[in-house]
Amino acid sequence: MEHKGFTLWFTGLSGAGKTTLAVQVRDILKESGYKVELLDGDVVRTNLSKGLGFSKEDRDTNIKRIGFVCHLLSRNNVIAIASAISPYRDVRDGIREQIGDFVEVYAKCPLEVLVERDVKGLYKKALAGEIQNFTGVSDPYEEPLNAEVVVETDKETEAESLAKIFVKLKALGYLASTGGDGYTKEEEKAVEDRLRALGYL
Numbered sequence: 001m002e003h004k005g006f007t008l009w010f011t012g013l014s015g016a017g018k019t020t021l022a023v024q025v026r027d028i029l030k031e032s033g034y035k036v037e038l039l040d041g042d043v044v045r046t047n048l049s050k051g052l053g054f055s056k057e058d059r060d061t062n063i064k065r066i067g068f069v070c071h072l073l074s075r076n077n078v079i080a081i082a083s084a085i086s087p088y089r090d091v092r093d094g095i096r097e098q099i100g101d102f103v104e105v106y107a108k109c110p111l112e113v114l115v116e117r118d119v120k121g122l123y124k125k126a127l128a129g130e131i132q133n134f135t136g137v138s139d140p141y142e143e144p145l146n147a148e149v150v151v152e153t154d155k156e157t158e159a160e161s162l163a164k165i166f167v168k169l170k171a172l173g174y175l176a177s178t179g180g181d182g183y184t185k186e187e188e189k190a191v192e193d194r195l196r197a198l199g200y201l
Contacts, residue, residue: 003034005074006174007067007099008165010083011092011144012107013136014122015114017153017161021107022083024162029079031190034175036079039066054133060091067095074099079174087135089142103172105165106147111136113154148172 008025010018019040026038052058063086070080086092096102114136115123126134133139144150149168151161169175 005077006101007070007074007080008103010105011086015117016107016109018083018107021161022081026081028190034079037073038081040083063091071099074101085135087141104144104147105149106144107151107153109153
């Protein structure tokens with residue numbers, strides 16, 4: 001399927017649901033025939049950014065590298081999906097400027113819910129001072145001021161969050177729209193299959 005490339009950038013605190021949603025979006029788009037690549041912050045760290053630490057400078061370098069790869073992909077008509085905490089607004093805005101076709105999704109979730117959800121116990125350790133430079137606890141997280149999509153993952157089901165993202169991508173003209181509810185038959189089937197797999201249908 002021929003389509004214009006763009007970058008879908010998921011930002012938010014650790015455990016807010018960025019990667020879960022990013023994977024679902026990627027799978028739905030792939031099933032609909034789009035060319036898609038997913039860059040996950042943790043995966044990029046072990047490959048592209050090996051050796052970087054967690055100082056502000058190193059974090060910024062890691063995010064800028066993800067942004068650079070997204071820029072190359074988008075320029076070549078691939079949909080690039082990034083899932084990274086990306087805590088600093090100026091770095092995200094710089095990437096937006098570099099890419100142009102950039103859609104920011106803010107996975108919003110209160111700290112107390114993240115602490116409850118935290119299977120690895122990282123937040124508890126960070127709150128106890130056992131982990132330094134932990135975003136949202138001992139390191140800042142700067143919320144997006146004008147994200148195209150805000151998903152409140154403590155209040156919405158996964159299906160509701162996905163619907164918000166797809167509605168916005170269609171409204172912005174990045175995904176094919178066919179009138180009616182805006183889905184092509186292939187996309188409709190892909191979304192339906194995905195929601196069924198998740199147990200929502």
